[in-house]
Amino acid sequence: MNLAGIDIIFKIAAVGLITAIINYILEKSDKKEIATLVTLTGLIMVLAMVVSMIADLFSSLKTMLALF
Amino acid sequence: MFIKVILLAFAGVIASLALKQIKPELAIFSAMGAGILILFAVLGEISGVVATFMTLTKQAESFGGGDILTSIVKIIGIGYVTEYSASVCDDFGSSSLAKKVQLGGKVSIFLISLPVVFSVIESVAKLSA
Numbered sequence: 151m152n153l154a155g156i157d158i159i160f161k162i163a164a165v166g167l168i169t170a171i172i173n174y175i176l177e178k179s180d181k182k183e184i185a186t187l188v189t190l191t192g193l194i195m196v197l198a199m200v201v202s203m204i205a206d207l208f209s210s211l212k213t214m215l216a217l218f
Numbered sequence: 219m220f221i222k223v224i225l226l227a228f229a230g231v232i233a234s235l236a237l238k239q240i241k242p243e244l245a246i247f248s249a250m251g252a253g254i255l256i257l258f259a260v261l262g263e264i265s266g267v268v269a270t271f272m273t274l275t276k277q278a279e280s281f282g283g284g285d286i287l288t289s290i291v292k293i294i295g296i297g298y299v300t301e302y303s304a305s306v307c308d309d310f311g312s313s314s315l316a317k318k319v320q321l322g323g324k325v326s327i328f329l330i331s332l333p334v335v336f337s338v339i340e341s342v343a344k345l346s347a
Contacts, residue, residue, distance in 0.1 A: 170240040
């Protein structure tokens with residue numbers, strides 16, 4: 151995970167935007183249940199990204215500050 | 219380094235604003251991501267300071283300052299993490315949880331600083347006796 155970059159934030163924003171667009175299309179073609187599934191997958195992807203970043207943060211804290 | 223922190227903050231704010239109308243929960247995640255990246259940028263600097271402190275205490279090992287420094291570094295780390303998670307809880311809207319996290323941080327800092335206080339008192343007692 152490129153820690154220094156801003157691209158992670160824009161990746162999260164991109165995932166949000168794409169899921170919103172797909173939701174809009176699916177709702178217009180009255181497929182409501184698939185829309186909710188797409189929202190769920192987008193949320194889970196972003197969650198996985200953020201959790202992995204938190205894991206990296208805590209591991210570097212442990213090594214640098216001898217915290218735990 | 220500070221410029222990077224400002225850039226990351228702006229990027230996080232823009233992303234969370236863009237996502238707020240469409241998907242409010244993703245806005246909070248983008249804010250969290252930006253916070254984590256800023257912490258990484260700052261952590262690099264803090265580790266430099268800690269390294270120089272370590273070398274200092276190596277020379278000053280004679281009067282037994284080593285363990286005090288490790289507790290100081292631990293307190294820095296704890297303050298660091300509790301402040302971040304408290305602000306994330308605030309972002310998510312539950313300020314009561316944020317206060318609980320801060321309480322936990324204070325208690326753990328107090329527990330860590332206890333031996334240091336005892337060692338100071340002992341040294342004072344030794345001097346006076």
